[in-house]
Amino acid sequence: MELSPLILAIIGLVLAAWAAGAAVMMIRASKKTRRTKALQTSLKRMQRMMDMAPAIPMLVRVDGRIEAPERLARWLGLEAMPNYLSELAAEDEDAGHQGLSDAQVKTLSEKVRLTQKSAAPFQIAITPPGSGRSLALQGALADPQVSPGGAALVWVFDFTESQDELSLMRQAASQAESDFAALVGLIEAAPVPMWFRGRDMRLQLVNQAYVDAVDAEDAAAVIEGQIELLEAEDGKSPAQQARGVFEALEQKERVTTATLHGERRTLRVSNQPLGKEGVTGYAIDIEEQQQVLREFRAFREAQREMLDQLSVGVAQFNDAEELTFANQPFRRLFELPDGAVRENIRFDRFLSEAREKGLTPEVRDFPEWRREHAAWFDSADMQEEAWPLAGGVHLRIVAQPLPDGGIVLVAEDQTESLALSATRDTLLRTRTATLDSLFEALAIFAPDGSVQLWNRSFAGTWGLSSEFLDTHPSADALLEAIGKNLSKPSETRRIGAVVRAATLDRTEKEGRVQLSDGRSLRFAGVPLPDGNGLLTVLDITDSQKAEQALRERAVALEEADAVKARFLANMSYEFRTPLTTIGGYAELLKSGAAGEIGDGAGEYVDSILTAVARLTEQVENVLDLSQSEAGLLPITKEDADLLTFLTKLVRERETAIIKAQLGLDLKGKRGRKVEIDARQLGRAVGNLLDNAINGTPPDGHILIEILKSDPEGEWRTSFVISDNGAGMASDELERALDGGRSTEDGDNEKRTGLGIPLARQLIAAHGGLLEITSEEGVGTTAVIHLP
Template sequence: MTMTGTGLPIALIGILMALWLIGAAVAIWTGLSMRSRASKLLRQSTRLDRLLETAPAFPVVVHSDGRVEAPERFARTLGLDEPVGSLADLGGRNNAGLAQMDLAELETKVRETQRTGKGFTLHLAIEASNRRLTVVGNIADNVIYPIGTASLWFFDSTENVQELERRTREADEARSAFAALAGLIEAAPIPIWLRQPDLKLHFVNHAYVEAVGGTDGGQVVDDGVELLEPENGKGAAEYAAEAATENAQNERIVSATLKGERRQLRVFDIPLGASGVAGLAIDVQDLIDTKSELRKLSEAQRDLLNFMSAGVAQFDARHGLSFANLPFQSMFSFRDQWLSEKPEFARVLDRMRENGKLPEVRDFPAWRKTREEWFRTAEPTEENWLLPDGTHLRVLAQPIPDGGLLMIFEDRTEQAQLARARDILLRVRTATFDNLFEAIAVFSADGRLSIWNRIFAETWQLGDDQLIKHPRLDELLPLLAGHLEKPTQINVLGEMIRMTSSNRAQRQSEAIFADGRMFRIATVPLPDGNTLFNMLELSDRSKMKQALLDADPIKDGFFTK
């Protein structure tokens, strides 16, 4: 009994000790396991913190009392020198932080999110910077933060926002350009239309509606009214289908009725890929009529030029000979076969030189190059050519608007010979007048002094500076009156010249100068309408007559007993 009672407590103690050792082992194992998990959580927390520090987004928590939890890196991103403690600290100061208007809107959105739990997204600008931030706001998880806390995530969206702004600008510009283009097409004076890929009309402009006599574009499209009539067994839609199939612009000239009048149209079918086929029609009736009239005018002009006595040659903008009339060919000894090759201007000059039909010059290439400049001058050029055979040519080079040159060659050899003969006659007449003993002057029909000789100038004591001006009769008579014994007699001389010019009758009179000289004056009408004024001095004859009258015939021995 005693042993049994003693052994039981020992056994209990052993059991308790074993249980304690087991509990201690379990506790130690549990502690080590918790320590391992804590270490792992610490490392994971460190990695998460580091991940948040290097993340492209900035987490910001806004408490209900306005306090803000934000990483320092976020403040540096905004250009702020101090950590952020409230939303107001995000505001711009010293050209840093959020723009004031954006900050006010952010505060409003945050209060709304704290009150209603509604999320938001905003694009924010940083003061004095072209950087942009995008913030996404939501209510914070109640497990982590108290009720009424907002969590904000800030993203640097500078490139995205700038790209969006650029695309927005491009879209606005594209819309404006499209609106302008649509207005231009609608107001265009030529019919324009668009067909869908199924070749049905989809759009027509106002000119198309007017051409077909429709009420508006919608009515014309709905009724499928075609502007063009079938041609060669194919309708307008079939021509458009060919352009779409070949993926190439189609062009043709067709006849159509516009506003009740038949006109010629130049039609274009323009494939636009998946958008269909566009078409437009240009009225070329006036152009065709003008070309026809121009062709007829050109033919009539060339026929006329062939009947001219002057040689005419026309060169085009490429300096090629496009036309030469018959006198030109004969004048320069050109053959039809050579002219049909349409030689260039330089070759024509070379052939003229070979035929001896150009003036002799020392440097012919330089002379030819100077004449080639006639194509680029704005004013006509006139020259006189003296050919080796004595022929005189008057050359007129007239630039024409299309860049070409029209040349006219007039043979003035006979005129030059006549001019030389006339010059000789004038010199003979002048020499004859100057060597006469009579004073001669010729007055033209308008009363101007045109010709005089040396005796006339000396008789009336007139200088060359007075006569060279060809004074009128009313200007000349006062200069002559002072030389007469009776100055009023000058009116008789003036009246003689006037009456002879008007009545074409010869008149005579006498005039006595202040120095005693006596002249017989005659005015004679000339065949050319001028008046010849002739003065013959009679002073010696008068003195001889007076001497005879005063002499005693018996005393002087004229009569004998």
């Protein structure tokens, strides 16, 4: 039987569809198989995790049936987990560790039943009979996904180790309480104030001695009121000081004062940290000891201070022949080092070192001499010797025995007293020579007014005779003799007042008098430390004449300045008026107002106008320079943009720059504000720019650059004008700065004019500075600084 092509096609399609369906079924089955394997692996993992977890779950259903791992049975001492909660009880409680007791099962059942009814969680702790294991049970209503019938889920924890530790802690706490009670009894019975502070440094325990010391009712009142026994020191309260001990974990003792029983006492306070629990402390009254120590120290210090004030050297040696004290004269006399007293050098060493310094007499057998003097410690009598030393020094040595076996060694330097009389004569002669060599005239008056001493110039200055001063006249007699030489004899009262102020009032005073011969004298009285008064006299005639000459010169200068100002005012008019007239008539001629003029005459007129403009500019420069030097140039400052200001000056000279075939660069940024008089500063900068244009050959270059400001510099704004022209030598630059001739070329003299000096004056009038440097063949650079 032959099949038609249509039937064959249909059969092929059915087979293809069947094959595709089979493939889809196989893929889905493979995915379900992998999912099942993954789920089984996850369940095994979760089961393993549950087995290793520190807590074991137990599900208790409403009918009392339980579900739990076998591990819980081992914790309870059972061979296998029972089916019901009531079967957790041991069948025979005397059989050892086999489940829970009836009471424990009953308690657990009640807790579970209450949770199943009210969903209230519970926590209980049990220890199975005959077991050392402690279990904690935490129960709650199970999630519906775990058990939808209202079952309770109980988690069982093993806290045996925590329970053991807790037991040990209870025992330690009991022992600590016992020890603390004994310590409290000891502290309470202590005769000195004692206290204990907790971690917060508050008083928690004080003994009865503390309560009595602060005059409180009882310990409870002290703790409640936090009554401190001690006072704050260096801005720190007793609690803060205890805090420092607690943090450093180091015992600290100090001596302080406090009020005990209404009296001020000295206490030795000790603070001892007690680990992390707090700080304990006690205070011992050492007032009696401190009083004795203070008295002894005060006596010793007073004695040593008194000995330091003596002019003789005093040293003390103890019974061990060691140096314990030496006053300053003794240390200075025997050149003892600073550490000699601290080192307690022995007496024999002291003698040996003194011999090396040449401070002992020269003897033939020094060791024997030293032994003889060491025997002073065994003698009960005072010893006295004279020690003649090299260089003419003479010492008197006295050794005074002390009751404790030591000695006091007294050394007196008698060298000065022996040479005092000779020195006195030398000093008197030196004083007389010194006074006679002074330029001023001097006289010393005693408190009674008599003249005690004078120098050679005193008699000549006042016109007195030496024989008169040799009589040591009184102040009245001296003033009477001086009055004869004064232009006004009544002025002697002023001299007498100065002498009286120096001798009696002990104050300084001065004055001036005029002598009849025209001399001017200035005198002053100075009190001297010995009660006398010093009168100094100085001839100021020459200085008076010089002062008068200076005054006359100052008046002349003021008159010259006034004449100069009037001259400038007149010349400003006299110069400008003829120039204006000449320029006006020349312009009329050029315009043809007087008739037509020829080409030759026109050139002459143009030359006249050019010369008038040049002369007008020079006149303006001269007048402005003169006014600037006289300080009369008016300056009106306004804020201006520096780049715009410089650009305007360059634009005004654009034709001259192009005609001279020069290049010019202007560099800078807008926004740099300066306070200037645009007209006057424009003339100064214009003159510098004109000089640069005139002094630069064709194809040369001119640079104008605004410099960056330096915040730490002296000047706020600076800019440079430089060219690469011919430049000038140092002497030419110096003459240019003065407006003189700079160079000479044959018979033609080239002058810079007054442009540079005027520019410098105008910049200075703005409070600025002009710096010009030039090098021949290289060019010229001008730097303008503005404030």
